[in-house]
Each structure stands twice: as structure tokens, then as C-alpha cells.
Amino acid sequence: MDTTLPAASRAGLGAMIAIEARRFARHPLFVLGALAAWIITAVVGTSGDQVTDMLAWPIIPAFFIGLPSLVVAASLTRSTEVAAEAMGTVPGTEARRTLAVGGAALVPLAAGLVWLVETLVIAAVRGAHPNELWFGTMDDLHVWSLLLGLGPVACLGGALLGVLVGRWLRFRGAAAVVIVALVALDILAQFGTMGEDIVANHASDDLSVRLRLWVPWALWHSGSVDGRSAVAGGDPFWYLLYLLALCALALGGAVWHDRSARSARLRFSLSGLIAVAACLLALAVFAGPEAGTVSGRVTATSQG
Amino acid sequence: MRLWYLHRAVPWTPLVGCLLGALAMSALTHRWPAAAGLGMPCVALLCAAAAGLVHDEPAAAVAAVTPRAGWAAGSRSSTALLPLVVSLGLLVTLPARLHPDRGGMALVGTATVLIALGAATLAAAEQRPRPGGAVAAGVILLGLSPLPVGALLDVPELFPLGTFPDGLRTFWIVTAAVGLAACLVPVLRPSRVRRRTAPARRPARRRPGR
Numbered sequence: 001m002d003t004t005l006p007a008a009s010r011a012g013l014g015a016m017i018a019i020e021a022r023r024f025a026r027h028p029l030f031v032l033g034a035l036a037a038w039i040i041t042a043v044v045g046t047s048g049d050q051v052t053d054m055l056a057w058p059i060i061p062a063f064f065i066g067l068p069s070l071v072v073a074a075s076l077t078r079s080t081e082v083a084a085e086a087m088g089t090v091p092g093t094e095a096r097r098t099l100a101v102g103g104a105a106l107v108p109l110a111a112g113l114v115w116l117v118e119t120l121v122i123a124a125v126r127g128a129h130p131n132e133l134w135f136g137t138m139d140d141l142h143v144w145s146l147l148l149g150l151g152p153v154a155c156l157g158g159a160l161l162g163v164l165v166g167r168w169l170r171f172r173g174a175a176a177v178v179i180v181a182l183v184a185l186d187i188l189a190q191f192g193t194m195g196e197d198i199v200a201n202h203a204s205d206d207l208s209v210r211l212r213l214w215v216p217w218a219l220w221h222s223g224s225v226d227g228r229s230a231v232a233g234g235d236p237f238w239y240l241l242y243l244l245a246l247c248a249l250a251l252g253g254a255v256w257h258d259r260s261a262r263s264a265r266l267r268f269s270l271s272g273l274i275a276v277a278a279c280l281l282a283l284a285v286f287a288g289p290e291a292g293t294v295s296g297r298v299t300a301t302s303q304g
Numbered sequence: 305m306r307l308w309y310l311h312r313a314v315p316w317t318p319l320v321g322c323l324l325g326a327l328a329m330s331a332l333t334h335r336w337p338a339a340a341g342l343g344m345p346c347v348a349l350l351c352a353a354a355a356g357l358v359h360d361e362p363a364a365a366v367a368a369v370t371p372r373a374g375w376a377a378g379s380r381s382s383t384a385l386l387p388l389v390v391s392l393g394l395l396v397t398l399p400a401r402l403h404p405d406r407g408g409m410a411l412v413g414t415a416t417v418l419i420a421l422g423a424a425t426l427a428a429a430e431q432r433p434r435p436g437g438a439v440a441a442g443v444i445l446l447g448l449s450p451l452p453v454g455a456l457l458d459v460p461e462l463f464p465l466g467t468f469p470d471g472l473r474t475f476w477i478v479t480a481a482v483g484l485a486a487c488l489v490p491v492l493r494p495s496r497v498r499r500r501t502a503p504a505r506r507p508a509r510r511r512p513g514r
Contacts, residue, residue, distance in 0.1 A: 029442070036449075044456045056456065063452040071441040171318045172360055176353050176440035177325055180346050183448060184329065187342055223455060 013096055017103030023076055024069075024104040024159075033068030034111040037061045038118060045122035050129055053229060054119065055143070056221040058150035061115040066158030066217075067179055069108040073159040074175040077101045077166025077254070095261035098167060102251045105159035112152030119147070133221070133231050133295045142236045146220055149240035154217055157243060160250040161216075167257040182216070189215045210234045210285045216246055229295050235288020238280050245277035306379045313376070314383050315360050315436070322354035322440070323390050330394040337399050342451070344398065344409075345463040349447040351391035352416035355384040356439035359428035377428065377490055384421045391417055398465075408468030408476075415480035416447065422486025429490040 024030060037060050044060070045051055080097040092100075128134045135143050165178050190212040210233050212218055218239065222230040252270045255261055326347045333343030358380045391413035398404040420443045427435030450462045460472060468476075 029438075029445075033445075040453060040457075047457065053456065059452045059455060063449065067445060071438075071445070075437070171321065172315050172434060172437050173318045173322060173353055173357055173440040175437065176444045177318075177322065177350075179441065179444055179448075180325060180329075180350060183451075184332075184342060184346060188332070188336075188339060191336075191339060 012092065013099060013103075016092065016096065016100035020076060020100045020104035021107050024072060024101075024107040027072045027075075029068045030065075030072045030108065030111075033064045034108075034114075037064035037111070037115055040064065041115060041118055041122070045119070045126065051122060051126045052129065052132060053221060053224055054123060054128065055133055055146055055231060056223055056229075057119055058147060058154065061112045061151045062154035062158070062217055065108050065111050065115070065155040067182075069105070069155060069159035070162035070165065070179060070182075071175040073101060073105060073162025074166035074169075074178075075162075076104065077163050078170075093260060094258035095255045098163060098254045098258065099251075101163050101166070102160060102254065105156050105163070108155040108159045109152050112155035116147055116151055119151075131295050133229060133293060137295065138231065138293060142231075145236035145240040146231075149236065149243050150217065150220070153240065153243050153247065157216060157247045157250065160247050160254075163254045164250045167254040186215050186217050190219050207285075210288075213239055213242070213284050214281055216243065231293045233289055235284050238284035238287060242277060242280035242284050245273055245280055249273050249277060306375070309376065310379055310383055313361070314380060315357055318436075319354045319357050319383075319387070322350045322357070323387060326350035326354075326390060326394060330397075334399055337402055340398065340402050340465055341463075344395065344465065345447055345451075347394050348391055348412050348416045348463065349444045351387040351394070351413065352420035352443045352447070353440035354387040354390075355417045356420035356424045356443060357436035358383045358421070359424040360434045360436040361428065362433055377425070380428075381421060381425060381487060384417060388414065388417045402465050404465055405468050408464070408473060411468070411473065411476045411480070412463060415476045415483065416443065418480050418483030418487065419443070420483070422483035425487050425490060 041057060041060050044057065077098065080101065081094075123134070128136075131137065161178070161182075162175065165174055169178070212232075213234050218234075220231050220234075220236065222232070249270070252266070252273060256266065256270065329343045329346040329350065333340045333347070359377070392410055395404075395409040395413045396406050398409065420439055423439045423442070424435050427439065447462070450459060453459050454461065460469070462472070462475075464472065
């Protein structure tokens with residue numbers, strides 16, 4: 001009986017993606033993370049007199065779906081090599097197996113999209129305050145870009161980073177160390193650029209605030225400070241495209257691990273992607289609105 | 305013999321790597337005390353992740369039926385003293401200007417290491433090969449989860465820099481006790497482990513004519 005999948009056909013890759021997607025969706029860590037994200041969002045959305053700081057909510061799926069997806073994807077990626085080490089019989093090449101797990105990253109993306117629908121439903125049911133930084137008080141494209149980029153795309157990016165980690169870092173606990181490094185880098189690189197200062201300075205057009213955008217998950221929303229909040233300068237739409245370019249780079253970098261796949265075409269694609277990512281980052285930093293947006297007072301206590 | 309075994313069996317490279325990461329986060333906290341809100345949990349959790357790695361055994365099912373299985377697990381658990389000492393050392397010596405509650409910090413360091421070690425011990429007793437990666441990731445994700453939730457909801461801090469409230473102290477004491485109990489399960493109930501490792505009995509074959 002033939003136990004391998006066809007190596008060259010597109011159908012074979014589709015079948016492999018479907019298998020890996022099922023394994024991804026059934027992984028307990030992913031399931032628990034997704035449930036936590038949806039439940040916490042529901043609690044946040046139903047607590048208090050009114051919903052506030054909705055553009056800060058994407059931190060929930062990014063943490064509870066994106067980071068567990070990193071661990072799951074790294075684990076799945078490494079597991080595809082077990083058969084190769086033991087028997088030398090595996091479906092397809094290493095690059096195809098990498099692409100299969102990368103395709104399974106659509107599962108956390110879907111979970112992130114479910115979170116987005118939940119958020120929009122909460123906003124529609126409970127209604128946003130007239131001064132809330134949301135649709136109507138901001139450019140709709142920017143709001144969509146922030147919600148998609150910091151939520152579902154962060155979930156996708158976490159999984160693809162996990163594929164990269166699974167291919168390149170073989171030591172035990174690598175995913176855990178990468179999580180700490182990622183969180184520390186992300187927070188410390190933006191240290192002092194956001195928070196109370198940005199509201200007090202009326203979302204200043206300081207270049208250092210916009211230069212924080214190189215990180216894979218940038219803070220945009222300041223959170224409420226004395227009933228007011230701010231969205232920092234920079235262009236969320238270009239930032240969303242920059243994040244998508246980083247996702248593609250992570251997958252390309254993972255495929256690059258397979259020496260037999262290092263063709264001139266892949267090298268050219270990766271070089272092009274790096275250039276595109278750099279251009280998109282430059283556009284996010286310099287092409288968007290220099291100063292951010294500061295809301296009016298939102299909380300009921302402050303209105304009085 | 306035990307030292308030779310530990311030298312060969314424990315994954316020292318990732319374990320020391322986690323401890324070096326904790327050291328780096330501690331240095332960062334000393335350099336920028338304003339970052340202590342992130343640095344302090346990372347120190348505790350990285351040391352706990354290191355403790356979670358000590359029971360990694362690639363051939364768990366094979367090792368479980370060898371005569372060394374009993375003392376091997378105990379020897380591996382004793383290795384967790386290293387991350388425990390490092391965790392306590394780094395947490396208790398936080399900069400004085402942060403006004404840390406040193407007793408509370410010692411409790412956090414002990415509890416996080418014990419709970420990670422307990423989870424790894426239980427997984428190893430169930431003959432799961434290399435549970436360390438999952439334990440490390442689980443401990444770190446659980447430990448960091450109050451950070452994003454705290455940004456949106458009024459939830460109590462797990463790693464406060466100032467005085468530890470009584471409720472939080474109780475929480476960490478219970479966590480440490482649960483971790484310790486999990487570490488002791490294979491010692492107190494070895495029969496459970498033995499049952500899993502014993503080969504399935506084959507039905508006795510009847511001889512013809514009887």
C-alpha cells in the first residue's frame with residue numbers, strides 16, 4: 001500500500017494542508033487559547049456602563065490566539081520530521097511539509113476573524129460612545145486596518161512565526177523562549193512612546209512615536225487616560241500590509257531551511273519581500289498622518 | 305553514578321539557556337527599573353520553564369521499565385534546585401528603589417518553579433516523552449496572560465512589585481503546595497506508574513489434553 005502523498009501535484013499539497021489544519025484545530029492549546037480570547041472579549045464587552053477603548057481590544061486575540069498558535073505551529077512543524085528521522089518515509093519534500101503547516105495557519109486566522117465578528121457584534125449591540133475612537137470618529141479604512149492587522153493578522157503571524165521557529169530552532173523549549181523574547185522586544189521597543197504621555201501631548205507628531213512601527217505588534221491605542229484616549233501617528237493601512245509582508249517572510253524563511261528548495265526564484269522572492277516590507281514600513285511611518293488622534297472624553301464619570 | 309546520569313540525561317543546553325534569559329531580563333530590570341512590571345514575571349517564568357525541562361526523556365517508555373526508573377526521576381527532580389536557586393537569587397535582589405516585597409518575591413519564585421516541575425513530573429510519570437517544551441510554553445503563557453487582560457479589565461496583579469496582598473499570598477502558597485504535591489505523586493503512588501509500564505498479560509495457553 002502506498003503510504004505517501006503525491007509529491008508534485010497541487011492536490012497533494014491541498015491534502016497535506018487539510019491534514020495539518022485538522023491537527024492544528026484539534027490541538028488543546030489552540031482550542032483553549034481561542035476559547036479564552038472569545039470569552040474574555042465577551043466579558044470586556046459586557047462589563048461597565050458602556051464599551052470603551054475598542055481599538056485596544058485586539059491585544060486579546062493577539063495574545064490568546066497568536067502566541068499559542070506559535071507554540072502549536074512550532075510543535076506541528078517539528079512533528080513532521082519524526083517520520084523522516086525514524087523511517088525516511090515522509091509525504092513530499094521538507095519545503096512542501098513546511099508549506100502544509102504554513103497553510104494550516106489559516107486556522108488561527110479564521111479564529112481571529114471570529115473574534116473580529118464578535119467585536120463588531122458587541123459594538124453594534126451596545127453602541128459606541130460618540131467620542132469613542134471608532135467608525136465615525138476615525139477614517140474607516142484606518143479602523144478596519146487596526147482591527148484586522150492587530151487581531152486576525154497577528155494570529156496568522158504568530159502561527160507562521162511558529163513554523164519558522166519549528167524549522168530553525170531545534171532546542172527544547174524554543175517556542176517558550178521565543179514567546180518571552182517576542183513579548184519583551186515588543187513592549188520594550190515601544191517603551192515610553194505610548195500611554196499617558198501621548199494623550200497628554202495630544203498624540204504628538206514626534207518621529208520616535210512613529211518609528212516604533214517596526215515591531216511585529218505595535219501599540220496604536222493609548223487606553224483611557226482621564227476619560228480620553230489617543231491613537232498614535234502613522235498609517236494603519238500601510239502597517240497592515242507591512243504585517244502581511246512579515247507573515248510572507250516568515251513562511252519564506254521557513255521554506256528556505258530546505259536546502260533543496262533554495263532556488264534562484266525563492267531567493268529572488270525573499271529578497272523582493274524584504275524590499276517590499278522595508279518600503280511598506282517606510283510608508284507606514286512617513287506617509288500616514290504625522291500626528292495621531294485624541295478622542296473627546298468618553299467615560300460617563302468624566303462627562304459630568 | 306547519579307552525577308554521570310544527570311550529566312547525560314538532563315537537557316542542559318536549553319535549561320541553561322532559559323536561565324541565561326532570566327539573567328538577561330534581570331539585568332534589564334536593574335538597568336531600567338520602569339520595565340520591572342514585565343521583567344520580574346519574565347525572570348520567574350523563565351526559571352520555571354527551565355525547571356519544566358528536567359524530566360525530558362526521549363525514550364520514556366523504555367526508560368520507565370529499567371531498574372533505574374525510581375531513582376532516575378528523583379535525581380532529575382533534584383536538578384530543579386538550580387533554577388529554584390537562580391530564581392530566588394534574581395527575584396530577591398531586585399533593585400531596592402522598586403520597594404519589592406522580598407518575602408512575596410521568594411514565594412513567587414518557589415511557586416512558579418514547583419508548579420512547572422510538578423507538571424513535568426506528572427507528564428513524565430505518564431511516560432510522555434519530552435514534556436518540557438509544552439510545560440515551558442504553558443507556564444509562560446499562563447503567567448503572562450494577566451498582562452493583556454489587566455490592560456482591559458480590573459483584575460488583580462499576579463506579580464505585584466509592592467506589597468503582596470493576603471489573597472495573592474494565599475494564591476501563591478496554594479500554587480506551591482499543588483506543585484509540590486504533583487512532584488511527590490510518583491513517589492507516594494508508584495503503583496500507578498508501575499501499572500502503566502507493566503506489559504499486558506497474555507492469556508495462558510491451554511495445553512492439549514488438559
